[in-house]
Amino acid sequence: MPDQTTHKSELNRLAALTEKAELGGGSKAIEKRHNQGKLTARERLALLFDPHTFVEMNQLAESQAIDFGMQKKKVPGDGVIIGYGSIDKRLVFAYAQDATVLGGSVGTVHGRKICRIMDEALKVKAPIVGLFDSGGGRIHEGFFASKGVAGMFYRNTAASGIIPQISAMMGPCAGVSVYSPALTDFIVMVEGTSQMAITGPGVIKSVTGEDVTLEELGGAKVHSEITGQAHIVAKTDEDCIQSIRDLLAYLPSNNEEFPPVVQSRDDPFRTDSSLEEIVPADFRKAYDMRKVITRVVDQGSFHELLPRYAKNIIIGFARMDGQTVGIVANQPIFLAGCLDVNSSDKAARFIRLCDAFNIPLINFVDVPGYFPGVKQEYAGIIRHGAKMLYAYAEATVPKITLALRKEYGGAVMAMCCVGMGVDQMLAWPIAKLVVLDTTTAVNLIFRKEIQAAEDPDEFRDRMIKAYDHKYSNPFHAASNMLVDSIIEPSQTRPALIKALDMLKTKKRAKPFRRHGNIPL
């Protein structure tokens, strides 16, 4: 210890502490990570932010725990790096768990640091990104650690709908490190190296006797295809970081702002005659709705979320003349595009996300109805289906619906039609806006007459033609103002952009209430 304090002596002291903090769990642990194909927490942050913009906060905060040998294990930073910087020149906050320090476990100080940066993000209303790589709470510190954990949940919820929250799963995560992400807006998972589970294989084995690996239990495949937790799957750490930057580009900094508008190189008046070939007029033929979406939106701007979960509905961001929009679309090549429990959940949450962050909604509709069956009814399609109704009715952002082909039955309301507060209802000339498909309708209406007819089949066919001509078309709906405009398929892009433009200044005041009671 020097006799007298000088600038130099204290700078040296700071440098030594900084060096120690920056080394985290040490060079051996860092090397081990690199061999596993993983980046360190610091390398991840360096990639996430624009060069030289990241400012670290509370680098020297360290664990105050003394029991169970913890005093000797403490490292400045306590296994998490927090701070702020620029992403595409916009302010963003972040925290990154450092698995080389005590496994990235959430100790008291670790938790307090994350809470601190969340408070900061919420104070100035800028997005927050969490890079998770942690086994969960630090049990050596007893119940103390739970305050930080609970504090994270509390702040995730407080920030919900105010600032965008993105979570990236970049290692095996359990406990707090999965529930906090679940409360945020987006989860990105790295394939092969990240897992999410509430209870691990060991506990499962001892309680239920099931044999399962962590990857089988909660790998990227499970969460992107079965549970619907992982919005995006990345191949590597680098891909994961890039996908976070890509996502942020579609989002505003907070709920009071609009998403950034990019200079579009795609002509807003571009027409596309290939749409008539992609979408067969024969309603028995399926087609890939993604082909329609990618041709209508700004070229290369469609960013699908949850692409392998509940594939009967498509959700994602895109841009129209440079402006972010949210796309909700039925997918006829999967379950005929029917709505079911999982697709309703998937769409409803996305609709509310768009509504929270001033992102207009465009709905591409080709829906034959709800998927029938005992399984669906028992799974609670009434409650889950109601979420979509609630989400659309509640949303105050511009809502534009395009009926491409089938607009059948109750599912029509769930895709936002007139009466559900749609702002512009458009339809293609081949669209059929009906309560039931024609054959079923005729069989029900003319049941007795068909039975009594001399030639029942001929009579049925005649009635089908008559019903089709009268009701199964958009003209009948347009005559009743249930459709605002019937547009040529080739004109879809310009028609949608004009409607969006007109609705730009839409405002609808919400009455004061604590919050609604969405069927969860």
Add this chain to the structure above:
Amino acid sequence: MADVNAPMPGKICEVKVSPGDTVIEDQEVLVLEAMKMEMPIVATAAGTVKSVNCKTGEAVQGGDILIVID
């Protein structure tokens, strides 16, 4: 080994592969008619078709194993 299951009850319209064929992931292997729609069913993994357990015109149940890929 990967199974291609029927995603919903329906009728097989077309079988596009035979045992021994090599398939890539997401390749169309069947056409299933259900909910008055003809839908492509794709391979869940890349590999060789080990067996085809359905034929054109056959009614299948949701979850039925239609094709096994090895």
